[in-house]
Amino acid sequence: MKTTNIVIGALVAAGVVWGGSTWYIGQQAKGQIDKSVSNINEFLAQTAPNISLSEVSYEKGFLTSTGIYKLNINLPDLPEELSNITFLNKVYHGPLPLIQEGRFSPALAISATTLINNDNTKVLFDAANGQEPFVSNSVLSFAKEIENTLKTAALKFVDKNGEITVEPMHAITHTNLDYAFFNTEATSGAIKAKGESTASFSMDGFKLSNKTTRTANKNYIGDASVKFEKFNIADPAQSVLIDSIDMNASTTESPNGLLNADITYSANKINVNKIDFGTTSMKMMVNNLDMKAVNDFSRATANLNLGSASLAEEEELARHFETLFVKLADAKLEFRIEPLRIKATSGEAVLNFGVVFNGEKASSESRESMELFAAEALRKANISFSVDDNLIQEFGSGVIQISEGADKATADAEAQVISGMAGLISEQSGMAVYKDGKTTSAITYDADQPEDSQIDFNGKKMGLNEFAMKASSLLGFAGTSAAPALLNEEELFQALENDAATEPAE
Numbered sequence: 001m002k003t004t005n006i007v008i009g010a011l012v013a014a015g016v017v018w019g020g021s022t023w024y025i026g027q028q029a030k031g032q033i034d035k036s037v038s039n040i041n042e043f044l045a046q047t048a049p050n051i052s053l054s055e056v057s058y059e060k061g062f063l064t065s066t067g068i069y070k071l072n073i074n075l076p077d078l079p080e081e082l083s084n085i086t087f088l089n090k091v092y093h094g095p096l097p098l099i100q101e102g103r104f105s106p107a108l109a110i111s112a113t114t115l116i117n118n119d120n121t122k123v124l125f126d127a128a129n130g131q132e133p134f135v136s137n138s139v140l141s142f143a144k145e146i147e148n149t150l151k152t153a154a155l156k157f158v159d160k161n162g163e164i165t166v167e168p169m170h171a172i173t174h175t176n177l178d179y180a181f182f183n184t185e186a187t188s189g190a191i192k193a194k195g196e197s198t199a200s201f202s203m204d205g206f207k208l209s210n211k212t213t214r215t216a217n218k219n220y221i222g223d224a225s226v227k228f229e230k231f232n233i234a235d236p237a238q239s240v241l242i243d244s245i246d247m248n249a250s251t252t253e254s255p256n257g258l259l260n261a262d263i264t265y266s267a268n269k270i271n272v273n274k275i276d277f278g279t280t281s282m283k284m285m286v287n288n289l290d291m292k293a294v295n296d297f298s299r300a301t302a303n304l305n306l307g308s309a310s311l312a313e314e315e316e317l318a319r320h321f322e323t324l325f326v327k328l329a330d331a332k333l334e335f336r337i338e339p340l341r342i343k344a345t346s347g348e349a350v351l352n353f354g355v356v357f358n359g360e361k362a363s364s365e366s367r368e369s370m371e372l373f374a375a376e377a378l379r380k381a382n383i384s385f386s387v388d389d390n391l392i393q394e395f396g397s398g399v400i401q402i403s404e405g406a407d408k409a410t411a412d413a414e415a416q417v418i419s420g421m422a423g424l425i426s427e428q429s430g431m432a433v434y435k436d437g438k439t440t441s442a443i444t445y446d447a448d449q450p451e452d453s454q455i456d457f458n459g460k461k462m463g464l465n466e467f468a469m470k471a472s473s474l475l476g477f478a479g480t481s482a483a484p485a486l487l488n489e490e491e492l493f494q495a496l497e498n499d500a501a502t503e504p505a506e
Contacts, residue, residue: 033111034055035177037069039178040053041053043179045299046295047298053069053070053071056068056086064093065090065093066090067090068086068089069087069089074302074303085121088115088116089111090111090112093108093109093110107140107142108142111138112138113137114135115133115134124155128153134151135152137149144176144177145174146177147174148171148174149170150170150186151169152168153168154166154167161196164191164192164194165190167190169187169188170188171186172185179214180214182211183210183211184208184210186206186207187208188205188206190202197235198234198236200233200234201231201233203228203229203231204230205229206228206229208224208225210223210224211223212224215257216257217253217257217292221251221253222251223249225246225248225249226246226247227244227245227246227247228245229244230243230244238272239271239273240272241270246264246266254287258287259288259291261285261289262285263284263285263286264281264282264284265283266279266282267279275401275402278342279342280341280343281340284335284336286335287334289328289331289333293327296324297320300323301317304317326367329358330359330360332359333356335355336353338352339352340353344390344391345394346393347387347392348388349388349391350385351384352384354382355378356378357378359377361376361379362377379448380447381444381445383443384441387422387438388438389419389423390419392415392418426439426441432458433458442457442459444456451464457470
């Protein structure tokens, strides 16, 4: 009997401990969920001010609780049925909350989130053929970190205009209740669209990865990459095939809390109507980006319809752009493209571009005129390019074949003439330098140099006024008989030769 009493007492004690801890952790879970919703809204207010999350209801049980939450989307012209999406969130809490398939895991709470099937989400459930279109499972650890797994069903949307099919997506995100960091890995299957005609679009899927942390200035810095697999766009007139599109970004923060970013992009093996247009790649660099100013702009323009024809909205948007530009210039924004490269089988074209602003160098009076402020705040600028004759000929032939339906031999011959014209026009106009089958030009501006040498134009120093006059003349071929002959190759060659013969020796 004594032994039995001890066993019974132990079981009662264990029950009290289990029940008490389950109640306690259930209470804690609700508090942490509330905090998470608040943090989500704070995050959205900075990054997507048109979107917010709100709690509709929450019913706490002994081992499980159920919450209903609504995603509110406030975008101009958005259909009413898409303006709010409702979710059901079921939370398993307790010292060892139950996970699916009967497994246990030490966690503060585990939740499963699904869409509520109603008028607003019916289109998604129909597309998923009655299956759950969206399932999100989260584990909230005792360390207050969240691991979320998101899965979507195969979706097929059909209407009178055609159909779209989307293969399942899978994503795993690791963060915490304060969103102090984000680590994400995501993959998606193919996406295909077909119109009511024979036009179609397909993409073989994408892969996304990012690892970022939030700084004390609320900037997210780190690395991110996304790769879109093969694109195929086709209609009766033409087809476009792109092997892949790759984008990579790396961000850091400067000591004064401004953001620096390096972004690379490439579209690989571009093919139009079975004609190879090579690969296009670009590297962009942004330094001293004031994200607070960018976020302020996003919030201020969140309810404006960017496609509106309203003059009042256009003027308001312009005012916000001006405010943003002034803040960015005051933060000494730098932007560079180094380089934009188009590479084909026989040659390449390269473009470099950069600007550096410093609003502190602009006078207080200039802030009354955006044009004057921009001119005074611009401290450095550069643009340069080089183009191979072979690229002009190869691309010119491709464009002629596509636009005029010419055969390759005819298009090659016409493109060869265009390539020769480009070099001669560059030399004759003075806009560029032609040498060894390549056309190049480089212009730099440095506001800190003496006024008569702020511009370097292909190795020649000059002032802004002189360059403006020269550029105006060159762009119009002023003073040359080549100008009216641009549309006739024979007349153009003859005009250029005549100008060269009559040009006085230096």
